[in-house]
Amino acid sequence: MTSRKAVDPALLLIALSHGVILFAGFFAPYAADTQNRELSFAPPTALHFWDLQGHFHFRPFIYRSAALAGQPNTYREDRSRIFPVHFLVPGTDYRLLGLFRAHRHLFGVDEPARLLLAGSDFYGRDELSRLLFGGQISLFSGVFAAGISLVLGMLLGGLAGYHGRWVDDLVMRIAEVFLAVPWLYLLLSARALLPLHVEPHGVFLLLMAVLGLVGWARPARLVRGVVLSCRKQDFVLAARGFGASDVYLIRAHIFPQAASIAATQMALYVPQYILAEVTLSFFGLGVSEPAPSWGNMLAPLQDNFTLQFCWWLLSPAAALILVFLAYRKAFAHYAKAQFHL
C-alpha cells in the first residue's frame, strides 16, 4: 500500500460541504419555508463593523432592511437601530440529522430584523437557509441515487460476469438497451413513470429510485468486465482449485477489486446524479415547492426580471460549481491512484 501523504483538498472540500449541509438546521439562521412577504427579492444584507458615529464594533451588526414606499423590491437600510449578530442563538425548531430536536442556530439577529446573508426570494425566504436545506435534498439524492445504481449495477454486473452463459447475455443485452438511450432522454422517460405532480414528502424517495433505476447499466458493464478478468486470474483459479466456494471467491477475491472501482465510479456518478435532480427540479419535474432544492431554487431565473435584477438567486449555481469541482478533483485523484496500483 502507498502511504497517504496529505489529505487531498478535494476530499476535504467534499467532506466539508456535505458536513455543513448535513447539519443545515444548525448553520441556517431560519427554516427553509419561513416567509417574509414584505422582504420579497431583498438583496443580501450587508454586515457592518463601523456604526454611524465611526465606532468600531468587534461584533458585526446589520441594519434592518425596509422597503421603499411605492417602489416594489427596492430596499434601503433603516439606520436608526443596529442589530448585532449573535452566535449560538435560539431560534426556530429543527431536527438535527432528522433525529434530535434542537433550536440553536450558529448565528442570527434579534427580531424584527432579518439576517439575509444571501438575499431572499420572491416570498422573502432566506436564500442561504434554502441553499443549505436544498443541498440536503440535492446532494443526498445525488449520493443515494448514485449508491442505488452502483449497488444495482454491481449486483447485476457481478451476476452476469460470474454466472456467464445466458444470464450474462440477458443482462448485457438489457444494459445495451439502457445505454442506447441518451442519458437525459432516458431520465425524462423514466420520470414519466411518476405522476405529474408529486407531493414533496414522497418525491425524494421516488426520485432517487428513478435516478438509480436509469443508471444501473454503466456500472454493471464495468463490474462485469472486472469480474470476468478476475475469474481468469491465477490466484482465483488456484483458490478454486483448492475447493473454495463461490461465496468465498466473491467475498475474498472478486468483491475487493470491484469495490475499489466502484469507489472511483462513485466520484463520477454523484455529480451526474446531483445534476440530474437539479435538472428535473429546474424544469418543474422534480422536487416541488415549498421544499427547497438547488434545481427549483434556480427555476425562478427562467423569468427575465429575476434573472436581470436578482443576481443573488444564482447562489445555488455557485454551490453546484463548487461541489462539481471537488468531485472532479476527487475522481482525478482516485483514478490516478488506481492507475498506479
Added chain:
Amino acid sequence: MGRFVRRLLHSLALLFGVSVVAFVLVDSAPGDFFDEMRLDPQISPSMVAALRKQYGMDRPLPAKYLAWVVSVARGEWGFSFAYNASASHILWPRLRNTLLLSGSATFLAWAIALPLGVLAGATRVRWIGSAVSLLTSCLIAIPELVLGILLLLFAVRTGYFPIGGMRSAALVNGHDSGVPWDVLRHLCLPGLCLIAGWLPLLVLHIRSAIQEILQAPFVNAARSYGIPRLRLLLVHVLPAAANPLISLFGLSLGMLISSSLLVEALFGWPGIGRLILESIQARDFFLVIDCTMLAAGGFILGNLTADLLLEVCDPRIRL
C-alpha cells in the same frame, strides 16, 4: 461486409428493445392526456372515455404498440393529442431546428478542438499546455445548466443577443428577407453553450491521443530521418491517432439530436429536446416515445457510422 450486416441487424434489435422499454415506461405512468382533460368541468367523463376509445388509448399495451409500429411504417409516427395532428407534422420541423443548432455547434466545437488539442498534445511550451488544461477543467466544472443561465444573464444585461426562441416575434409573420440573419443571432448563445459542453471532452481526448502516438517508436524514427515537425505531426501522427478520434466523432454524430435538450429548454429553442419536456408535461403519449426513439436512433446510428468509418480507415479492425 457480413460483419457490417450483422452490426446493422444488431442495431435494429437494439432499436426494438429501446422502443419496448420506452413504451413500458411511458405506458405505466399514472394518468394520461385525457386524465388532465377531465379537470375541465365542461368535458364529461363519458366524453373522455369516448375520446380515449376513439384514439385507441383504452387498448392494452401490445395493441397500442402494434398500432404505433404500423403508424411509423406509414410515416405518421403516432398521433399527438395536444397538437391534434399526426406526430410527424410536429416532429420533422422540430428535428430540423435541433439539427441546425447542434449541427453547427458540433461542427464548430470540432473545428476549435482539433487544432487546440493537437497543439496541446504536441507543444513543448509549458504555458500552452497548462492554459489548455485550465480551460478544459474550468469548462468541465461548470454544468451546462449553470452556463446556460449565465449566458442568459449576459443576454439580459447587455441586450446584445436575443434572450430566447429562434426568431424575433416581429419577423414571424413578416417578410422573409431578414430571417437567416435573425435565426443566426438567436443561434449564438445556445450554440456557444453547446460548444462549451463539447470542447473539454474533445480537447482532452485529442490531446491524449496525440500524446500517446508521439511516444511511439516510429515517431522517433521519423524524426531522426529529419522530417519537419509540422509535417510529422499532420501527416504521420494525426492519422495514427485517428482511431479513438473516429469513435469520438461517431459519438458526437450520435449525440446531434440528444445533446441539446437542456440548452433548447433553457433558450426556448423549438427543437426535439423542448418537445419532449412539453410532451411529458402534457402527457402526450406518442410524442414522448417518438422523441426518445429519435434520440436513441440517432445515437445508435452515430455508433454505426463510427464502426463503418473505423472499418474503412483502420485495416486492423477488418481482421
